Amino acid sequence: MLNDGRGSHTVNETFRKKDGTAIPVEYWSHPIQRDGELVGGVVTFLDISQRAMLERQLLQAQKLEGIGVLAGGIAHDFNNLLTAIIGGAEIALNDIAPGSKGAKAIHGVMDAATRAADLTRQILAFSRKQVLSIKELNLNDEVLSQTKMLRRLISEDIKFQVKLTPEELCIKADAGQLQQVLLNLAVNARDAMSPGGTLTIETGTVMLQRSDRWLEEGMPPGRYAVISVSDTGMGMDEDTKSRIFEPFFTTKGPGEGTGLGLSTVHGVVKQHQGSISVYSEPGKGTTFRIYLPRVERIEAAQAAPEAAPIPRGKGKILVVEDEKAVRDFLESALQDNGYSVTSVGSGPEAIEACAGTTFDLMVSDVVMPGMSGPQLYQAIRERQPKLRVMFISGYPAKSVSLQDILEWDAPFLAKPFSASTLLAKTHELMQSTAPAGHAP
Ligand SMILES: Nc1ncnc2c1ncn2[C@@H]1O[C@H](COP(=O)(O)OP(=O)(O)OP(=O)(O)O)[C@@H](O)[C@H]1O
Ligand SMILES: [Mg+2]
Structure with missing residues (x-):
């Protein structure tokens, strides 16, 4: 040239x-x-290695996002069906002699449906669309409370050590999700270490500076709690390492792994505004490190309320749900517990029903064709300011309406839920005088 x-x-x-x-x-x-x-x-x-790396990361992020949207949509429909299955089985059980063949079969249905619900929850976790129950907690306490369960999970020939920093590590997290993360990482470590090795779980703290490479992933500088899970197992080559967070990527045989473990971990960590890194070499072992933003300190102890038997209810409830199977379940569960129930399939029908009757509570789906639950609630509240509301949804997307309710903290139940959860929440709401939350 x-x-x-x-x-x-x-x-x-x-x-x-x-x-x-x-x-x-x-x-x-x-x-x-x-x-x-x-x-x-x-x-x-x-x-241009830096630029090439960023391009690869972007491509990877887009791919995960795409799969997440798809899976989130499927999970929504699934949750509707599972609500009907679990709820219907629960009601049927009340009508059948305990210990009979029929009762056993129905218990089987409930077990299977509950397992399916767990699977859906995992899918929602990696698509980062699930509703979290965030509390302030001490990371060390959480790890400690899991060690017994983890010990049982890994085999005898694996040495298990836990090293906790003496510092108090306050974070804002969903304890159940955190447990899921530890579980997935520990099971992977176990699988990578036959015959035997050492599994180490460690907590610590780190200050991320503006210049740290983590900032590339949009992590603001600041104080982070770190939890690392290391094994002395077979490790991974570069090719495997670049794909581990993809849903359904697995190197395990059919029936041994679904490839959902690490994509779930990745989703949960991202949803907690955290970051995850992996260090691994073939034959030398693997270390996963999770960084979670720290908060100052835990304000007050949050004691878990004792579960009390649910008393029979009274009052008028309006059920609004477009999916017939779910609507039927809501209606019969609430009616069986003593409430008087009117159920309709859409927003306009609900408004019509309210013209003649004053209701104590409206139980409404969030995403419905035509008019969303929050829109409906706003419309009715002008005429019935005392109306309490409970939203239910299996829809995982960051839809505007779902975010609205979460922002103003309206009572919410994520599908699938059982009849007893529904009744407990309903009872709690009926006891309250003013409607909870403020319209957006
Ligand atoms: N600690 C580890 N050591 C070596 N390889 C690992 C480790 N953790 C994960 N991997 C690799 O990453 C892959 C994906 O892990 P992931 O947890 O997502 O799925 P899985 O374990 O194969 O199946 P599942 O967790 O759904 O049962 C694994 O198949 C394995 O190849
Ligand atoms: Mg796994």
């Missing part, structure tokens, strides 16, 4: 360093001419 007097631009070519490692390079060449004669040239080389 330089010889014929023109310049050139090459976008991406792989060069080799002295030690043989490859670097992607972009370069420009410009000829220098005097009196039409070529007397030299300038070639500028730019190391």
